[in-house]
Amino acid sequence: MSLTSSEIRKKYIEFFKAHGHMHVASAGLVPDDPTVLFSVAGMVQFKPYFLGTVPKPFTRAVTSQKCLRTNDIENVGFTARHHTFFEMLGNFSFGDYFKTEAIAWAWDFLVNTCGLDKSKLWVTIYKNDDEAYEIWKTQVGVPEKRIVRMGEDTNFWTMGETGPCGPCTEILYDIGPKPGKPELGPDEDSDRYLEIWNLVFTQYDRQADGTLQALPQKNIDTGMGLERLASVMQGVPTNFDTDLFQPLIQAIAQETMVRYGKDVKSDASMKVIADHVRASVFLIFDGILPGNEGRGYVLRRVMRRALRHGKLLGLHEPFLNKLVPQVVAMMGDAYPELAERREHIVAVIKGEEERFQHTLDAGLAILNDMIAELKQAGKNILDGPRSFQLYDTYGFPLDLTREIAAEHKFTVDEHGFTAAMEQQRQRARAAWVGSGDKAASSLVRELAGKLGATAFVGYQQLRTESEVVALLKHDQVVTNAGVGDEVLVVLNQTPFYAESGGQATDIGELSEAGVKVEITEVQKTPEGLYLHAGKVVHGQLRQGEKIVAQVAPVERAATARNHTATHLLQAALRSVLGKHVEQAGSDVRAQGFRFDFTHFQAVSRRELDRIEEIVNAKILENAAVEVLELTLEEAKGRGAMALFGEKYGDWVRMIQVDAFSRELCGGTHAHATGDLGMVRIINESSVSAGVRRIEAVAGEGAFRAAKREQRVMGDICETLHAGPEEAAVRVEKLSARVKELEKQMEKLQLKQATSSLDEIISHAQTVHGVKLVVAEMPGLNAAALRTSADGIKQKLGSGVVVLANTAEGKVTLIATATPDLAGVKIHAGKLAGETAKLVDGSGGGRPDFAQAGGKAPEKLAAALKKVPEILESLITS
DSSP states (O other): OOOOHHHHHHHHHHHHHTTTOEEOOOOOSSOSOTTOSSOOSGGGGGHHHHHTSSOOSOSEEEEEEEEEOOTTGGGTTTSSSOOSEEEEEEEEEESSOOHHHHHHHHHHIIIIISOOOGGGEEEEEETTOHHHHHIIIIIIOOOGGGEEEEOHHHHEEESSSSEEEEEEEEEEEEOOOOTTOOOOOTTTOTTTEEEEEEEEEEEEEEOTTSOEEEEEEEEEEEEEEHHHHHHHHTTOSSGGGSTTTHHHHHHHHHHHTOOTTSOHHHHHHHHHHHHHHHHHHHHHHTTOOOOSSHHHHHHHHHHHHHHHHHHHTTOOSOOGGGGHHHHHHHHTTTOGGGGGGHHHHHHHHHHHHHHHHHHHHHHHHHHHHHHHHHHHTTOOEEOHHHHHHHHHHHOOOHHHHHHHHHHTTOEEOHHHHHHHHHHHHHHHTTTOOOOOOGGGSHHHHHHHHHHOOOEEOTTTOSEEEEEEEEEEETTEEESEEOTTOEEEEEESEEOOOOSBTTBOOOOEEEEETTEEEEEEEEEEOTTOOEEEEEEEEESOEETTOEEEEEEOHHHHHHHHHHHHHHHHHHHHHHHHHOTTOOEEEEEEETTEEEEEEEOSSOOOHHHHHHHHHHHHHHHHHTOBEEEEEEEHHHHHHTTOBOOTTOOOOSEEEEEEETTTEEEEOOSOOOSBGGGGOOEEEEEEEEEETTEEEEEEEETHHHHHHHHHHHHHHHHHHHHHTOOHHHHHHHHHHHHHHHHHHHHHHHHHHHHHHHHTHHHHHTTOEEETTEEEEEEEOTTOOHHHHHHHHHHHHHHHSSOEEEEEEEETTEEEEEEEEOTTTBTTTBOHHHHHHHHHHTTTOEEEEOSSEEEEEESOGGGHHHHHHHHHHHHHHHHHO
């Protein structure tokens, strides 16, 4: 029987639904769990049910989960089954059925639903798991010779050094021996026996001393890679030959005009691109954008590796974005929401492609020069500082540098790279002391599991009587705290809004007779436990005592106004700029707000004025801001905007301003749009490729902003002796006049400089037979320096020129060499780079021309004196 991947997915879900499992939609690639970067397995979204930290809405579940792993990204494209993005089919039991049912159903699905030849199925079990052995042998009927006992490294699952764990059993498919290879079992021939399905039996709790205690609730956690099963069902040798990849690979072949199957190298590049564009599409769909930290950096790494393999196939223009429609068409059956975000995904990928294209060629040239230089010196290790320069200056992720280096039989000093990275981070954030994420400590997670969720009453009231159920000080549970102590307070109920959804935390105080704690921050754990961070300013705070929790009303009202303003702003943005606009982040505080959104060019002044007008017109209507509790499907049916990448339950909270704005939101809001008073846009800027940012403020802050602008305008008018209507014209004329004078000044400076070239050349030196001209030329900009350098070079005929100047506290350096020397004896980029170091700077470039900069103009004279010495070392090295 041959099944398409879509048929496999559907049959799997229907099979387990028929056995009483709740079908749970795939969670996003970004999990709720702060301990992991991405969803790496089907069980991630069910972790709280396994741990028992939240009530279970069901005891059986089945999923097809989107997953992402990049720990072995360098293998992707070069092996049959490594991927970054993949789908994990899984069935789960939370204290319901156990080994007997899990094993029987797995066998039933593979043999009877999928029609696999049971004589080709093998199983492995944990060496001491006699129970699983008996089930496989006696109840299922697998011959003894095809049941293989294996060790803890392969067949025993653990969550960590302590905690839930248990044996697992794996089902493998025998794809047949390779000619000339001996007949071996799964424990000796991993190529022949393809692991299809892993069934984990979570039945123990490992103690600190290593002993295993039986868990009161035994769980089942299974995982089967859709791509692997598809390769078996479709009778193809690799996952890349299945219908999950082939249409995409053929689209790549058409784009590159290279036939798939032509040779191993080009096939590998096509596989890399196919895998990575799938990963990129789903990462962006789930709200990730390319960046230099965290998840954004993972996306950037994946995309840039694909772009480099495109270049190997002869693609020098953006191409990844052209493959997005193919991915959407292939995956749209399982993920119909992809089509809604297609334009956004295309635009983000195209923006990143264009950004990297500018530096890819230059970076490759620099890397090739580095490798050539090291080869000449008899070395085969690319050191940390060099690999970090490629990352920092040219945007080369380490794994891309590692991959290219390996093609030249080089390795990369990864420890040196990490050290260079850390040095830069320390310089950039010398004052950084930590993330401040109080909700992520192991003690807090343990406490959350014990106490459960805190009741939040802050939508209805700002003041409530509560009980102190726990106190933490210095990451230790304590029973009391005195004046001056900084504490985390857990209450049984709270009116304080915890930082989430882009809205800042409430502030306020906890008080009772003689006791006062100033609350400055509130965080919420994934389990719903609220942590009130504050300082005791009066009395003794004790666990178990009653206390009054009071939110600061002025700050709450201002924050609520600004939050409602973000909703009005998003509706206005979509009205003016188009429906492609989606929220990409926000930061809402009492002082104002910022709103990040998807858009691919700067918003014009005229567009900003129109957006502001629409928002303030809605404020003047004084429309009601309604809060509705609806099912997720009902809210979507009403056209509610959802934040992509956010996980929602079956019931959601929708904020509605008549038909103008409907958004899913858990934040605090004004009661009517008139409460906002007015909204003023302060600034519009770029965040990253395809993402813009608006900073604005509502209420009293908007009035103050308008008054500031009015005062500034008054000062300008007074200086220009003009009214507001004439001021812009006057400024435009003055600006044009200044530009004209600057051009005249540049021409005069250049004329003066070129007239003195002979004088400068007369001071030329000779270093190992090479003429060298070094000079400081004050007053010239970089363009004039280049022109002067070209003039000197032409007059020299053969030689090296280094020119410099200082302006506004910075140094500009130009190094150039004539064609007969460039790349043969001299490398201008290295000369410029070494000289720049002497003025606290950096830079580089081509063998014939380079530009560098520095931050220490006071060191320039001494640096220029060192140029002959640097040139000599480069020539003789």
